[in-house]
Amino acid sequence: MLDDAVALFLAEGYASTSLDLVAQRSSASKRTVYAYFTDKAGLFTAAVGRLHDRIAETAEQSAPLLELCTSLVETLHSDEAVALHRIVVGESTRFPELARSFYVAGPxxxxxxxxxALRAADSGPDRPGTSDASDASDAERLYALLLGEPHRRRLLGLTPAPTxxxxxxxxxxxxxxxGHVPAD
Amino acid sequence: MLDDAVALFLAEGYASTSLDLVAQRSSASKRTVYAYFTDKAGLFTAAVGRLHDRIAETAEQSAPLLELCTSLVETLHSDEAVALHRIVVGESTRFPELARSFYVAGPxxxxxxxxxALRAADSGPDRPGTSDASDASDAERLYALLLGEPHRRRLLGLTPAPTxxxxxxxxxxxxxxxGHVPAD
DNA sequence: CATTAATGATACGAGCAAGTACTATTAGTG
DNA sequence: CACTAATAGTACTTGCTCGTATCATTAATG
Known part of the structure; x- marks a missing residue:
């Protein structure tokens, strides 16, 4: 039922998704929806949280640097992940707590x-010239570039998902x- | 009147902004609103377009590389620019044409x-070691990093505007x- | 000054959606 | 089998908002 709900929220947006439609689509009764989640807001946060858990799980299995980066790029540019990102940004004013938990559990x-992964790659086979022991700023820049403008274009609905x-x-x-050589 | 409208749209979102409130706030009549713009959608696109023009204007006066970058960072992290970015992303499904023009005139x-600016800086005082004549990918990466994670946190409402x-x-x-030395 | 165009204020109609109430049906349990 | 709990289906209430229509008022123009 959360899956049907999240599909509608992602497609129609929060305000334009009616609970009647959610109930019908999930073959449940509106009464039941209100029994499980108290509110429309409650249903929304539960549905979004569930989807995010699923996406984060597939994106973040630990791996060597290049594999991890590839997995992140591929997962986070998928239709589902982009639509999730879009709606969390769009509703961040109405749901600030959701936005916060999204950022913590996501980016x-x-x-x-x-x-x-960066530290493992840097200090592994010691290359003397390289300044190893990357810091948090390096990792944050890397993450920002793994999304980058292609991800913004995806958020705006301008391009299809990459292969x-x-x-x-x-x-x-x-x-x-x-400057991180894709060695392996 | 467009300014009052855009303020409400940015604060409340598209769906939750009522035209009655827009009319009242702008000291105009609903009749007049519908005379100038045919639709709620028409008002929305006009208001958003106007704000974007204003922001883009202040961000993009041509300058040396470092000044241009600083100006972009400061302008695009402002409360107004971030709220604009947020709503265009959030409503990109309902207003795909607006999203497209936003991207073209913005990023x-x-x-x-x-x-x-990169080419001017690279090939100006010729430093032999540097591989000059930057290409479009370099510029796009630079732009993506000038926004970067701080901008995402702003989009999600997690941090205040930078000084x-x-x-x-x-x-x-x-x-x-x-690798672009901030020379000047 | 008179006439016309535009606009402010307000009320109205239609439709939609959140949340509740009520009945009927299903499923699980002793 | 009987009984209870949960849930589907649906109707209903309430409130809001888009878009239109009506009337009064202002501004501009010949």
Whole structure:
């Protein structure tokens, strides 16, 4: 039922999604919807949270740097992830707490995983010239560039989802541009 | 009147902004609103377009690289610019044409200005080691990093607007991270 | 000054949606 | 089988908002 709800919210937006439609689509009764979640707002936050959990799970299994980057690019540019990002941004005024938890469980968490992978890659086979022990700013920049303008265009609905090859290429180019050689 | 309208749209969102309130706030009559703009949608696109013109104007006066970057960072992280960005993203499904023109007149145009400034800075005092003649990808990455995670946090309402000093520092650090020495 | 065009104020109609109430049906339990 | 709990289906109430129509008032023009 949350899945049907989130599909409608992502397609129609929060205000334009009617609970009658949600009930009908999920083959439930409106009474039941109000029994499980007290509000329209309650249903919204529950549905969005559930979807985000699912997406974050697939994006963030720990891996070597290049694989992690590719996985992040591919997952976060998917139709579902982009629509989620879009609605959380759009409703961040009405749901500030949702926006905060989205950022913590999403970008902030991904950045931490990138930081760990960066340190592992830097200090592993010690290349003397490289200034290893990357800091949080490096990881944050990397994350920002893994999304970058292609992700903004996706948010605005201007481009279709990239292919897996596109994602892999983008990840490698991004690492190169920031001076992290895509070694493996 | 467009200014009052856009203020309400930015604060309340498209769906939750009533035309009665717009009329009252702008000391106009609903009749007049419908005379100038045919629709609620028409009012929305006109108001958003006007605000965007104003913001783009202040952000993009051509300048040397570092000044241009600082100006972009400061302008695009302002409360108004962030709220505009947020609503265009949030309503991009309902107003795809608005999203497209926003991107063309905003990020795409800024990227072109950055490209020009980058080439001027690269090939000016010829430093032999540097690979000059930057391409479009460099400019796009630079733009993406000038916004970066701080801008995403702004979009989500998590942080206040940066000070001018914050913006200048962020611009300089970004140029350095991408290998463009903040010479001047 | 008189006439016309535009606009402010207000009221109205139609439609839609959140949340509630009520009945009927299903499913699980001793 | 009997009983209870939960839920589907649906109707209803209330309130809001788009868009239009009506009337009064102002401003501009010949």
């Amino acid at each position: 902030a968490r991904s950045t931490q995983m990138l930081l760990a 897996s090859e596109d994602s892999a290429r983008h990840a490698a180019e991004t690492l190169r541009a920031l | 795409a145009r800024s990227t072109q200005m950055l490209l020009a 001018s000093e914050d913006s200048a520092r962020h611009a300089a650090e970004t140029l350095r991270a991408l």
